[in-house]
Amino acid sequence: xxILQIVGLGLIGATLTLxxxxxxxxxxxxxxxxxxxxxxxxLLDKISAVFAILQQLAxxxxxxxxxxxxxxxxxxxxxxxxxxxxxxxxxGEDSIAQxxxxxxxxxxxxxxxxxxxxxxxxxxxxxx
Amino acid sequence: xxGSDSIDIVxxxxxxxxxxxxxxxxxxxxxxxxxxxxxTLAGVIIILFIIVNKVGELFxxxxxxxxxx
Numbered sequence: 001x002x003i004l005q006i007v008g009l010g011l012i013g014a015t016l017t018l019x020x021x022x023x024x025x026x027x028x029x030x031x032x033x034x035x036x037x038x039x040x041x042x043l044l045d046k047i048s049a050v051f052a053i054l055q056q057l058a059x060x061x062x063x064x065x066x067x068x069x070x071x072x073x074x075x076x077x078x079x080x081x082x083x084x085x086x087x088x089x090x091x092g093e094d095s096i097a098q099x100x101x102x103x104x105x106x107x108x109x110x111x112x113x114x115x116x117x118x119x120x121x122x123x124x125x126x127x128x
Numbered sequence: 129x130x131g132s133d134s135i136d137i138v139x140x141x142x143x144x145x146x147x148x149x150x151x152x153x154x155x156x157x158x159x160x161x162x163x164x165x166x167x168t169l170a171g172v173i174i175i176l177f178i179i180v181n182k183v184g185e186l187f188x189x190x191x192x193x194x195x196x197x
Contacts, residue, residue, distance in 0.1 A: 009135060013138055016138065016141075020142055020149070023146065024145055024149050024168055024171070026168075026172045027144070027149075028145070030179050031142060033183075034178070034179055037186050038137075038138070040186060041134075041182075041185070044186075044193050047193055048193040069195050072194050072195050076195075077194075079194075080190060
């Protein structure tokens with residue numbers, strides 16, 4: 001199963017990072033970034049499969065495709081922001097990690113505003 | 129599939145790291161500290177090159193999956 005490979009890669013990456021850390025911390029950090037990238041790349045195939053199914057369901061339910069693509073973008077931004085923030089935190093730079101997370105939240109908010117407007121308009125139409 | 133190539137690259141990077149650390153230790157032992165620093169820097173740059181390629185690949189894939197412009 002894939003989870004075994006992921007855990008294996010994670011363990012090997014962790015041990016190699018520990019091997020290299022005392023000698024040169026920078027390379028150990030880059031190694032952990034590399035392992036993170038590989039695991040994330042592997043997950044992307046699974047995510048795109050799930051999103052394809054979601055899109056089919058949305059079409060059957062006649063949902064406005066704009067909403068779904070915005071939600072996909074929001075999830076993508078959340079993923080990348082969390083990925084970057086955790087790597088930067090790994091390097092010991094907590095303040096930069098928080099700034100990255102803040103940027104992710106702001107960008108998600110920017111994307112969410114049109115959806116909020118659409119919801120408000122539908123609600124106002126429903127009210128007498 | 130995580131693929132065997134990903135684990136190869138992880139081992140390559142670790143190997144470069146250990147090698148560079150050993151070489152810089154040798155340089156330090158013959159009191160050529162600046163050479164030691166240069167070798168460590170070179171090792172970090174090589175690994176950074178690999179990492180940047182992989183990050184570029186990852187972001188291209190993310191852009192495709194999440195339909196981000």
